Ligand SMILES: [Zn+2]
């Protein structure tokens with residue numbers, strides 16, 4: 001049976017369905033039948049042409065869950081568990097890290113390797129099935145595959161999607177200590193994951209700032225003690241509330257996951273003297289904002305950190321915590337879309353109609369069958 005994929009041919013051009021041959025596996029490679037992929041904020045930015053160097057046309061979809069159809073790999077997953085045909089797996093969406101460049105070797109920051117490639121973003125559809133908005137994917141020999149831990153369903157993982165690993169990475173980078181007061185700016189998938197993992201790591205009071213109400217309810221489900229609507233409160237209201245919760249000091253840790261430049265000066269205002277600010281929401285360039293270096297950084301004795309890219313250990317450890325603490329990410333899924341509905345999925349994510357939209361290729365067959373039934 002030929003494979004199908006939803007292909008993004010260029011910025012702001014409607015996605016189209018294209019047929020592909022079955023993957024022909026080389027040594028070490030794996031053929032995955034995709035059960036679900038996700039729409040993340042990056043896909044919306046891709047659609048609007050806000051990422052540089054995209055090898056159009058592409059098959060979007062970086063984080064995905066699927067069933068192993070065939071594998072010519074080592075027979076174990078990235079954690080050493082036996083891996084066989086029929087297993088349900090996810091995978092680290094970054095491949096091609098060179099292990100030799102300055103960042104890989106001397107600096108030990110492989111997330112900055114210039115050779116790394118990301119499924120669904122930096123592979124062209126002309127190279128084959130290397131994105132998740134498809135019936136199948138071909139995973140290269142250097143792909144780190146993870147069998148879903150016991151008790152985890154596809155929806156638990158894909159409901160978090162890539163935000164799960166970005167949020168995990170942001171919390172890790174904050175080095176938050178048990179009992180620390182944490183403010184998360186943003187209640188999208190990255191903010192929800194940052195909140196969930198901050199809670200699991202043992203934070204004290206946890207505040208999430210965001211919108212709309214449905215997302216704030218999810219933040220509460222992830223462990224937030226206080227949620228503040230960004231539209232119904234002012235910046236000074238939010239500062240006063242965080243000051244109330246911290247004897248006037250401000251939060252020990254602030255994690256920016258909103259992608260809004262205006263969040264940055266507010267984040268500094270919410271941070272206590274000597275606190276740590278992690279900026280993880282600005283994956284695309286949405287413009288500058290002014291801060292006061294004296295007040296916000298120098299005098300505040302602030303630690304300010306960026307967080308670029310997911311690293312392999314984030315995936316394995318986030319999956320472990322997801323399973324162990326039964327974090328309710330399946331609830332984040334707001335809508336399922338077939339390959340023929342990806343344009344609508346992108347539009348719904350952009351206007352915040354759903355928190356997490358997932359792409360389920362098998363829905364097309366179901367929809368067609370329903371149509372035939374009605375006919
Ligand atoms: Zn490298």
Ligand SMILES: [Zn+2]
Pocket residue numbers: 040041042043062162163
């Ligand atoms: Zn993403």
